[in-house]
Amino acid sequence: MRSVLTMALLLVLLVLQPSAAMAAEKIFDLQIEQRKVVRPGASVRVVKGDAVTLRWHSDEAVQLHMHGYDIQLDVAAGTPAEMRFDAKVSGRYPVTSHGFGPKHGNEHGHSHGHEALLYVEVYPE
Numbered sequence: 001m002r003s004v005l006t007m008a009l010l011l012v013l014l015v016l017q018p019s020a021a022m023a024a025e026k027i028f029d030l031q032i033e034q035r036k037v038v039r040p041g042a043s044v045r046v047v048k049g050d051a052v053t054l055r056w057h058s059d060e061a062v063q064l065h066m067h068g069y070d071i072q073l074d075v076a077a078g079t080p081a082e083m084r085f086d087a088k089v090s091g092r093y094p095v096t097s098h099g100f101g102p103k104h105g106n107e108h109g110h111s112h113g114h115e116a117l118l119y120v121e122v123y124p125e
């Protein structure tokens with residue numbers, strides 16, 4: 001009886017394994033220098049289901065905004081800060097700046113630089 005249960009459990013584990021292996025934890029270290037992301041291609045690619053961390057490093061204080069997932073993050077100069085999200089919806093999402101320097105926090109409203117710093121691309125499974 002016990003071995004049957006063990007077998008059943010093994011089967012369940014074997015069946016579950018492939019899908020569990022597809023979702024991954026992905027961490028990206030991103031460096032901003034002189035108001036640009038230092039990274040060839042300037043996009044981050046993940047797969048739907050991934051648990052994603054964008055770890056931002058900047059040489060200047062900045063408030064970042066990832067569109068779609070709508071995450072805002074304040075990054076201080078020289079101190080890494082993290083954006084974490086589960087990539088539940090596929091698509092291409094720009095990360096823009098709400099302003100560099102120490103003053104942006106007092107600004108009203110919601111303004112962006114005209115250029116995206118980075119694109120996050122979430123691919124279907």
Ligand SMILES: [Cu+2]
Pocket residue numbers: 065096098110111112
């Ligand atoms: Cu914004």
